[in-house]
Amino acid sequence: MSRAEEFHPAWLPPEAFGPVGARRTLVLGDGPLAGTVREEVARAEDRYGGGASGPPYDLVLAVAGSGPLPDTAEAVVAECGPIGAEGFVAGRRDGVTVVLADDPAGLLYGFFHVVRLGERAFTGAFGPQAHRPAARLRVLDHWDNVDVHPVMGQVERGYAGGSIFWRDGAARGDLARVRAYGRLLAACGVNAITVNNVNVHATEARLPTERLDDVAAIAAALRPYGVRVHLAVAFSAPVDPGGLPTADPLDNDVRAWWAGVTAQVYAAIPDFGGYLVKADSEGQPGPFTYGRGHADGANMLAAALEPHGGVVRWRAFVYDHRQDWRDRSTDRARAAYDHFVPLDGRFSRNVILQVKHGPIDFQPREPVSPLFAAMPETRLALELQVTQEYTGQQRHVCHLAPMWSEVLRFEPEGPGGPDVATLVTGDPASSGESGGLAGVSNVGDDHYWTGHPLAQANLYAFGRLAWTPRTDSAAILDEWIGLTFAASRDLAALRRELHAIMDGSWRTYERYTSPLGVGFMVRPGDHYGPDVDGYEYTPWGTYHHADRDGVGVDRTRATGTGFTGQYPRPWSEVYESLERCPDELLLFFHHVPYGHVLRDGTTVIQHIYDTHFAGVEEVVAARSRWEGLAGAVDPDLHARVSTLFDEQLRCAREWRDQINTYFYRKSGVPDAHGRRIH
Amino acid sequence: MSRAEEFHPAWLPPEAFGPVGARRTLVLGDGPLAGTVREEVARAEDRYGGGASGPPYDLVLAVAGSGPLPDTAEAVVAECGPIGAEGFVAGRRDGVTVVLADDPAGLLYGFFHVVRLGERAFTGAFGPQAHRPAARLRVLDHWDNVDVHPVMGQVERGYAGGSIFWRDGAARGDLARVRAYGRLLAACGVNAITVNNVNVHATEARLPTERLDDVAAIAAALRPYGVRVHLAVAFSAPVDPGGLPTADPLDNDVRAWWAGVTAQVYAAIPDFGGYLVKADSEGQPGPFTYGRGHADGANMLAAALEPHGGVVRWRAFVYDHRQDWRDRSTDRARAAYDHFVPLDGRFSRNVILQVKHGPIDFQPREPVSPLFAAMPETRLALELQVTQEYTGQQRHVCHLAPMWSEVLRFEPEGPGGPDVATLVTGDPASSGESGGLAGVSNVGDDHYWTGHPLAQANLYAFGRLAWTPRTDSAAILDEWIGLTFAASRDLAALRRELHAIMDGSWRTYERYTSPLGVGFMVRPGDHYGPDVDGYEYTPWGTYHHADRDGVGVDRTRATGTGFTGQYPRPWSEVYESLERCPDELLLFFHHVPYGHVLRDGTTVIQHIYDTHFAGVEEVVAARSRWEGLAGAVDPDLHARVSTLFDEQLRCAREWRDQINTYFYRKSGVPDAHGRRIH
Known part of the structure; x- marks a missing residue:
């Protein structure tokens, strides 16, 4: 394995640079960051055959004041005010894509903006539009x-x-x-x-x-x-x-x-x-x-x-x-x-x-x-x-x-x-x-x-x-x-499947782990996998207060720790109120009986059972989708994710069974749908 | 600190050798173990002034056949049959204490027997009596x-x-x-x-x-x-x-x-x-x-x-x-x-x-x-x-x-x-x-x-x-x-206090930890301190099966794992029977409701509360007794044990509170005596 292959290219595989690499690009600017842009452009052109010397340019990447600009670029500049640190302006007209920045960092970000756009960067006309980082840090x-x-x-x-x-x-x-x-x-x-x-x-x-x-x-x-x-x-x-x-x-x-x-x-x-x-x-x-x-x-x-x-x-x-x-x-x-x-x-x-x-x-x-x-x-x-x-x-x-x-x-x-x-x-x-x-x-x-x-x-x-x-x-x-996955032969299909696997994966994880915002039912120490009481009697301040009648932490002002009072209105009132508190945060703010009815009409205990069964089913479905992608992505990457899906499914089942059994043992309430609780 | 003081003498302080050391002792036997006995005797005599050379001897320690015995010893020999490996015969008559062995190991054990007897070894007449180790290993x-x-x-x-x-x-x-x-x-x-x-x-x-x-x-x-x-x-x-x-x-x-x-x-x-x-x-x-x-x-x-x-x-x-x-x-x-x-x-x-x-x-x-x-x-x-x-x-x-x-x-x-x-x-x-x-x-x-x-x-x-x-x-x-504590100035009082602290300490420990033989409510990994559910959902095979209705592992043949059948009668029947099973093993063999009545008339849940409150009180009492021994034992040793008692009490309270709270949360049954359960 060569040096360059020791690590995966992540979101910068060579194929992502195809559209840029096939064009003629002018880079204007000084210093190491502009140098980085030049190297990137040169590497892409080497691979994709663009960059025959001299004008006319398809792409102009320039730091303001670093040299004479082609006419089209000058026209774009004329429309822009000051851009500011790390920002850039991108636009396209008359078949030339122009990226201008006030500093070399902005030039680099503008270059990667063009990479992200891909062929769209070189299609039709757009802008000019300013792009500035929301946060300096x-x-x-x-x-x-x-x-x-x-x-x-x-x-x-x-x-x-x-x-x-x-x-x-x-x-x-x-x-x-x-x-x-x-x-x-x-x-x-x-x-x-x-x-x-x-x-x-x-x-x-x-x-x-x-x-x-x-x-x-x-x-x-x-x-x-x-x-x-x-x-x-x-x-x-x-x-x-x-x-x-x-x-x-x-x-x-x-x-x-x-x-x-x-x-x-x-x-x-x-x-x-x-x-x-x-x-x-x-x-x-x-x-x-x-x-x-x-x-x-x-x-x-x-x-x-x-x-x-x-x-x-x-x-x-x-x-x-x-x-x-x-x-x-x-x-x-x-x-x-x-x-x-x-x-x-x-x-x-x-x-x-x-x-x-x-x-x-x-x-x-x-x-x-x-x-x-x-x-x-x-x-x-x-x-x-x-x-x-x-x-x-x-x-x-x-x-x-x-x-x-x-x-x-x-x-x-x-x-x-x-x-x-x-x-x-x-x-x-x-x-x-x-x-x-x-x-x-x-x-x-x-x-x-x-x-x-x-x-x-x-x-x-x-x-x-x-x-x-x-x-x-x-x-x-x-x-x-x-x-x-720029190298994918059927990117549209892959895109669809990955969205299906990933878009909702956080909510799936939430469903098969700790319910309704109660948090911290993980194994102490490594924090992986379930241990419902793992932190319940420890000094760490992370409790769920489950007993035979109910579960959740009372953080209200009326009867609990008063944490809700740290929010301004209306949030303080929303969280304080058992009726208005969002379901997904219910047990973070309130201790409620297992029979408490949520907005969707199910009880808390039934919600626990339902989400835990559903979460595991969602993992099964995602794993099955991933198996369908064999051949559509790199075999090593596919194998790695497949192995991890096996572990995810094992662990999700463990969460489901431990959570459901724990709350069934405590509440004594059977699942309304008669599913197996151990 | 000198070499000899690097470790505590444990049950062999110099003072324990006082009675032997003040006597005249004859050691007969060959090899390194007999040499060990000679060294022990000589060291004791050096300290306590015994051992003026030659007969008459107060103590004869001899391996059979290793030399001519004094008359009294010969008389003891005549009453004894073969003693066997590691054994010895001890007796005293006519003012002479005699220990005879068939091998040098027996001589060494016989010597320490005399040390244990102390002044009693040189008082009145006894024996001869054979002492043989029950187990070879x-x-x-x-x-x-x-x-x-x-x-x-x-x-x-x-x-x-x-x-x-x-x-x-x-x-x-x-x-x-x-x-x-x-x-x-x-x-x-x-x-x-x-x-x-x-x-x-x-x-x-x-x-x-x-x-x-x-x-x-x-x-x-x-x-x-x-x-x-x-x-x-x-x-x-x-x-x-x-x-x-x-x-x-x-x-x-x-x-x-x-x-x-x-x-x-x-x-x-x-x-x-x-x-x-x-x-x-x-x-x-x-x-x-x-x-x-x-x-x-x-x-x-x-x-x-x-x-x-x-x-x-x-x-x-x-x-x-x-x-x-x-x-x-x-x-x-x-x-x-x-x-x-x-x-x-x-x-x-x-x-x-x-x-x-x-x-x-x-x-x-x-x-x-x-x-x-x-x-x-x-x-x-x-x-x-x-x-x-x-x-x-x-x-x-x-x-x-x-x-x-x-x-x-x-x-x-x-x-x-x-x-x-x-x-x-x-x-x-x-x-x-x-x-x-x-x-x-x-x-x-x-x-x-x-x-x-x-x-x-x-x-x-x-x-x-x-x-x-x-x-x-x-x-x-x-x-x-x-x-x-041979050096103690008031050994009788110390003896009384240490018995009071130690005799029942195992049962005290049992009381404030896991109840009625259920076992394994310790923290996973280090096994110190309580974690009631710590092993409940693990692969280790150590469960208590507590739910809102009851607790214990059903190991009966009738409805459980059948473990009771591994015992011959009558134990198989005793353990199988909810009525005959000893209380202290009840939860090892049976899953019972919290209201199950024990032989003393209390329910299981009340027994849990009672023993856990009592266990902690017993630790408090033992600690108090120990504090009363300041001045009666070595100050460093006293301080070490005092510090450890602080930890024991802290930990016992933690056991009490976690166990009581856990079972109160599960059972919902209040303590009949209204004590504080968190």
Whole structure:
């Protein structure tokens, strides 16, 4: 197997470049990103025979001011105002397709836009139309460890092999793979990565100091693709490895230490992105250790980064993970709001508070976090989990873009108000000081990058949604299919089947796992497969409160934890109300009897049985569709997915049987349809 | 800290040798074991001023035929017949205490008998009385790994630090500690150990071949204490490390390989004891791999050992650990009987079938295994678990001798028939070809040897019960207290308090953990602390079948798995009958409604609440008693136990609350006494 074949091309197979490669293209612009575009064009032309020298050009890709433009391009320019960082204008008239950008990054994104369009880029006339990234920050956080962690391994919650950056304590040095990764990211719109885990262990705490060469090498490999590097840092680093007696964020020596370290980082990596911090969370150190608050901690790091233009991303994932299960007044769902809302307005402008989409932890179904409506004076980023910790661990098909779209379109301040997309990306006309979108990466050194080949679509969709958060998720999947399977002989049929398999796969996963938004019925530790009571008597704050009469967590103000009160009206009233609360979140907000009747007229217990039987049937159907694609996709890829479907079906049946048996044993209510419950 | 102080003296503190040390003693006998006795006597005399040279002697310790005896001793001899291997005769008349043995091992045991007697050995007149070990084989199996296992660590199910033999892949070479261990073993009656885990991993499979020097060094250190070394071997060793294409027990090359390896072992360790094998169990290789049976496998190894006088111990712990929880017809409790009873009479005479005391796995309460009544033509050994995997992991006080006594006194063939003690030790007048007693060691490199200082008593009691299985367990504890705390200024008071703390501690543990013999409500993996449903939906065959109406496993012939039929009458009828089945085993044999009334008039559900509240109260009382002993025992030891009591109480409360809440949620029945159930 040659070097180039060591990893799957994902959404950039050679065939995706056929339309561009068959044309004559002019590239105007300077610097490494423009160089990347030139290389891409040249490689495509080599393969597809385009690019005979000189005009007339079919495609003009130009950075404004980088040279004289052909007339058609000049005409397009005349219609455009300023485009802005990373953006581009695309249009076609008189048989010439024109992409113009204000900077080389925009040129690169514009080039991949043309690739996505395929033959449509060279058909008829369109535009000119401006394309600008909704969010300045579109970052993938790798939970990669440098040392293999004794419990969590090389990649925490990684389901795609080892890390592409690190192996057994050392940098892998496989920059070909890192470059290929950067190229994939640029082609879907991601512009930053964090190269180490938010749980920062001893070796990783030394990345900004003793291991900077390793980080700089990764940054250099990614630079030609417009991807900047971030580091997760240990709040305690001034003590270890720093050698200071404290990491108190108000201590002058500590502030000087961080300023010095940060200056070194920028000396090595001038376009370094910033720091990511998990503080005072699940055992990680933080400002609480020193009697300080999260704003003190974040602002201290922000001050170190500010002179260099960097940001600190501070995670809002702070809660008591040593809760007493007996205590029903403490509610983990409340924690982020309780900790952070009082600090609104107290963070420096280069602090971004990074908020998980739901109040608990990346469950298949949660309400949107109440923080998005509660911190108008804070830059908020939305954190999504691309790695499928709770959604099938890349052994199950679970296409997440529909879930993310629901989150992005939710209007936290009430119907008609700004949606989450707006709140995290800012008004398009604003200063751009928004928080952005962060995703926990699902990538490893697996041949297919993501373990499950179809999980590539989640990585792709994250990038596309970070760029244009309101794009229809099915349209994004359509793009991904068209690119990834560009070599297909019958792309239309394949497209139809893949949509049928993937479009509804998240809801299928939801059906056969934990019901009605109750969450956390997974095995402790590995979080794969069912264990209904696995977390019920633990300190983790994740309970379902099922007994012989009913199930669900009472989070109302009237009789429960009061979490509903963290939402503004009308959501607070909607969630508080047993009648108005959406069925899919019912057990997240309410403890109800098994006989409670849902909107569709079934009872909760019957809904549990029905969805679990249905979910498994949907997996059977999807697997059968996939088997029908034998011959239509690469045999190795087909075989990999087939094997994974076997496991998905086994696991879905296990979920069905354990959930149904558990609730039958508890409720004593038989299935209305007499199906087999063990 | 000096070398001698690195480990606690356990039941051999210097003060225990005071009475012997103050006397004049004559030792007659040759060889290393008699040398050990001489050293012991000399050390005691050095400290306590006895031993002025020459007669008259207060104590004569003699191997028969090793020299002219004083007159009194001659007179004792005249009253005795042959004593036999390891035995001794003790008597006192005319102011002289006499211990006579047929072999030096008997002399050593006789010496420690005198130590145990203390001043009573030199008071009045008694005997002569013969003391013979009930079982020839009294072995402690160490589940110690040579390499640190990635999951199970250095010692599998070890709760006392690292291994005293191995560290990080190498022999520790700390033979001072091994010798001290041998001395402790000789003083309680143990005469063999297995130096590696029954789960034999790659490195450990090489102990009989490439690592024999390490084993021989241990054997040499233990030899002066009459302790022989056994090895746990991998059934697949002929393949790896052997290099043969098969490990088929009927293959001639395989048989020759084992014969050759075994000859090498005996060349290096002439008194080597034999092999211990866990085959076709929990992933370990075995004869099933080659289409052979367990008798084929065991007899093949027996043939290799037979010329050298060694035994093979073959564990009966064979079951399907990949069971489907949905399948209620498969019953792990049945497995050992189903596998092995058909093989009765087919094992060679130097094969010992080693049987766990209960049919499942060392739970705090199980019925006695039905194998003991079902294999008259097979040498059976009783396997007890001294390490407290399921009985508090040496963080809880749980004195196990009362449980072991119950097992040893159980009459498997029916009331009036031979008890388990007889079945595993043989008729005292028989050829001695019994199976013996095996215990899973609870020893590690902890200062106190056993983590919890009071867990030393379990180690001591195992040895004493292996020697004299019908000794009252309280009397054994009394011995242990007298020796261990010989330096106490108020031994009578200490004795009273320790009995109050320890005598009933196993039943206390039973009360606050899983109820009525149902077993396995522990956390999967580490087996510590409660997780009621932790194993309920797993492949391990350990279920409780609790639902809203009742709890327990139906193992009757009438409606259940038929396990009761593996017992002869009357036990089969007793266990089959809901009325006659002992309460403490009720849920092991029957699934009953929560309202089922027990013999004491309480319902099952009320019994669950009552015992769990009571168990915790008993821990509170024991802890309080222990606090009262501050000043009465060594401060470090007191502090260690105090800290452990804090943990025991925390854990007992957790058990109480989780069990009570779980069953309250399921049953909906409130506590009759209105106590708090969360």
